[in-house]
Amino acid sequence: MTMSLTTLYEKLMKNAQPSQWRKIVAEDLDLDYCERFLTAAESATLLNYMENNVSYFDGRLSQVKVFGQYYPIPRQQVAFGDAGLLYKFSGTVVPAQPWPQPLYDLKRKICTTRGVDYNFVLVNRYKNGEDHMGEHRDDEVELDKTVPIASISLGQTRKFVFKHTDVRKKIRQVELVKLDLHNGSLLMMNQPTNEYWYHSIPKEKNAKNIRLNFTFRKIK
Ligand SMILES: O=C(O)CCC(=O)C(=O)O
Numbered sequence: 001m002t003m004s005l006t007t008l009y010e011k012l013m014k015n016a017q018p019s020q021w022r023k024i025v026a027e028d029l030d031l032d033y034c035e036r037f038l039t040a041a042e043s044a045t046l047l048n049y050m051e052n053n054v055s056y057f058d059g060r061l062s063q064v065k066v067f068g069q070y071y072p073i074p075r076q077q078v079a080f081g082d083a084g085l086l087y088k089f090s091g092t093v094v095p096a097q098p099w100p101q102p103l104y105d106l107k108r109k110i111c112t113t114r115g116v117d118y119n120f121v122l123v124n125r126y127k128n129g130e131d132h133m134g135e136h137r138d139d140e141v142e143l144d145k146t147v148p149i150a151s152i153s154l155g156q157t158r159k160f161v162f163k164h165t166d167v168r169k170k171i172r173q174v175e176l177v178k179l180d181l182h183n184g185s186l187l188m189m190n191q192p193t194n195e196y197w198y199h200s201i202p203k204e205k206n207a208k209n210i211r212l213n214f215t216f217r218k219i220k
C-alpha cells in the first residue's frame, strides 16, 4: 500500500510542471512571464491543430485602414469567443466564432493557474519574420481593463518590445523593455502596463518559422 502510494505521488510529481514565473517590472509596467507554461508536446499538438483546422480572416477583416486607405495586415488574424459576444474589429462589428475545443481548454488552464477567466481570444499568425505587428496599445473601449491580457506564444521565438508613451511623444527617455516570447510561454500583461506602454512584434530577418500568438481577453 505504502509503496503504491509513493509510486503514484512520484509519478504525479514527475508530470507536474512547477511553472516558474518571472516578474518583470518598470515604471508603470508589470508583467508575469512563464517560459514553459505548456510542454513542448502540448505546444506542438496545439500548433498542429491550429494549422490544420483553423482558417483566418479574409477580405475587409484582413485589412487595416490608415488615413482612409486600406492595407493588408502584415500577418493573419482570427478570433473566437463566447456565444452571443459581439466585438469591434477593423471597424466592423463581428460576432464571435465558437471556441475550438483546444483553445477553450487552454483558456481553462490559464484560468486555473491565474484565477482569471476570459470570454475572447485573438489569434495572430506570423508566417515568418517578415510578418510583424506595429506599435500599439490594446486600448479598445470594450476591453475590461481590470483583467490582464494573457498572451500565449507557439512556434518561432520572437522579440516583444514595449515602448513607453512618453518616448513615443518624445517627452523624455525611458528604456525599452524587450523580451523573447518562447514556444509554449505565457505572458500576463498586468495593469497599468497597457495604459502607459505600447507593444510590438518587430520584423526579424532570422526568424524563419511560423509563430502563433493567442491573446486572451475579457470583453465587457
Ligand atoms: O503576437 C503577439 O505576441 C502580440 C499580439 C498583440 O499584441 C495583440 O494581439 O494585440
Ligand SMILES: [Fe+2]
Pocket (backbone or CB within 6 Å): 136, 137, 138, 199
Ligand atoms: Fe496587443
